[in-house]
Amino acid sequence: MNFVFLLVAIFGFFLTALLLLKKNVNKLPQYFLAFFYFIYSLYSLQTYIITEGLLTQFKWFYFWPLLLYSIITVPVYFYFKTVMDDKFTWKWQYLLLLVPFIMSVIDVALVFSKPATYYNQIVDNAIAFPKERFNAQYGMLNLNEHYSLRHLWQLVYLFSLLSLLKRFLAINPNDKLKVVLNRWLLLFYSALSIMAFITLFLGVERLLGLNTLNINNLSLQSLNLILLVILLVISIAPLYFPSILYGFPKNQLLVSSPILNNTTSTEQMYGLNNQELNNSLIVIEQQEAFLRQDFDLKACAELLHVPPYHAAYFFYQTKGISFTTYRNKIRVKKAKQLIDSGFLESNDLNTLISACGFSSKSDFEETFERLSNLSFVEYITTAP
Numbered sequence: 001m002n003f004v005f006l007l008v009a010i011f012g013f014f015l016t017a018l019l020l021l022k023k024n025v026n027k028l029p030q031y032f033l034a035f036f037y038f039i040y041s042l043y044s045l046q047t048y049i050i051t052e053g054l055l056t057q058f059k060w061f062y063f064w065p066l067l068l069y070s071i072i073t074v075p076v077y078f079y080f081k082t083v084m085d086d087k088f089t090w091k092w093q094y095l096l097l098l099v100p101f102i103m104s105v106i107d108v109a110l111v112f113s114k115p116a117t118y119y120n121q122i123v124d125n126a127i128a129f130p131k132e133r134f135n136a137q138y139g140m141l142n143l144n145e146h147y148s149l150r151h152l153w154q155l156v157y158l159f160s161l162l163s164l165l166k167r168f169l170a171i172n173p174n175d176k177l178k179v180v181l182n183r184w185l186l187l188f189y190s191a192l193s194i195m196a197f198i199t200l201f202l203g204v205e206r207l208l209g210l211n212t213l214n215i216n217n218l219s220l221q222s223l224n225l226i227l228l229v230i231l232l233v234i235s236i237a238p239l240y241f242p243s244i245l246y247g248f249p250k251n252q253l254l255v256s257s258p259i260l261n262n263t264t265s266t267e268q269m270y271g272l273n274n275q276e277l278n279n280s281l282i283v284i285e286q287q288e289a290f291l292r293q294d295f296d297l298k299a300c301a302e303l304l305h306v307p308p309y310h311a312a313y314f315f316y317q318t319k320g321i322s323f324t325t326y327r328n329k330i331r332v333k334k335a336k337q338l339i340d341s342g343f344l345e346s347n348d349l350n351t352l353i354s355a356c357g358f359s360s361k362s363d364f365e366e367t368f369e370r371l372s373n374l375s376f377v378e379y380i381t382t383a384p
């Protein structure tokens with residue numbers, strides 16, 4: 001069963017890299033989520049090393065991660081806040097999130113201020129008696145007290161997010177993208193809450209020397225298995241539902257296009273980095289990719305570095321039209337430019353149709369008339 005810890009660690013480090021390398025996204029929530037996965041990956045890796053009896057080879061990898069573990073609440077809380085508020089504003093009250101971290105800093109400083117034999121003794125005891133390692137006294141607190149404190153903090157701050165989560169879930173509840181994001185947030189929130197509750201309960205039980213549920217080794221293994229499964233699920237979920245890595249674009253935004261001459265708004269579109277997307281779109285237009293006959297939504301999404309459904313949202317919410325209409329406007333505008341420049345004087349109609357990205361004469365003439373309110377024949381008749 002211990003190999004699952006290693007599996008979770010591998011998935012977590014992979015997701016950390018994936019989140020950090022994502023393009024055209026609102027970076028801040030991605031960074032918070034990446035930081036969370038990094039901490040949990042490190043924790044899973046260390047747990048695997050300890051439970052597999054490998055600590056003798058990695059003594060240096062025992063104490064210092066306590067500092068990272070103690071701030072696990074910070075990226076979790078800020079991830080939910082930035083996703084649901086669509087912004088991040090620092091408040092001095094957020095310093096309370098750092099209470100477990102401050103306690104850890106004090107204890108780490110106290111341990112390393114003592115002779116090296118003190119630290120070595122803590123590690124040697126953890127190697128010899130891995131189940132008793134939670135009783136190790138670091139400074140002000142022992143390991144179990146640190147363990148319980150950080151999970152208490154996580155549970156309290158998750159509970160403080162409950163009302164905000166309820167309001168956010170009610171926004172566009174029938175939208176397909178929003179449904180996926182809602183399910184992810186509920187899964188993530190529930191998994192973290194269950195983990196925090198179980199681990200806090202076990203920590204308090206150890207603190208008080210109790211065993212109210214008569215937990216034996218088999219029951220403890222079952223609880224550990226539940227925690228492992230939860231960890232694995234929240235590690236794998238983003239791979240199967242990549243749209244949650246981009247969020248839900250709930251705000252509307254108009255971005256500039258040199259071809260369609262749209263106006264520009266500074267309002268942020270959630271989940272996608274509007275400036276990067278706009279810059280990418282300008283490059284795509286300048287390269288005349290929209291004039292390729294095979295240039296569909298999927299091809300455009302690949303160049304924008306976003307999933308197709310987010311690309312579709314981008315055009316609907318920033319241009320007020322579908323990708324197909326946007327593409328056809330560019331093609332019709334190109335056709336008019338070629339006609340006005342005398343293209344048909346030396347080329348036939350089929351060459352014009354192909355140069356503008358249309359696949360057939362009927363498609364070209366129908367689209368031209370619909371977007372120009374003028375038939376192709378009428379246009380070439382009136383063209384200078």
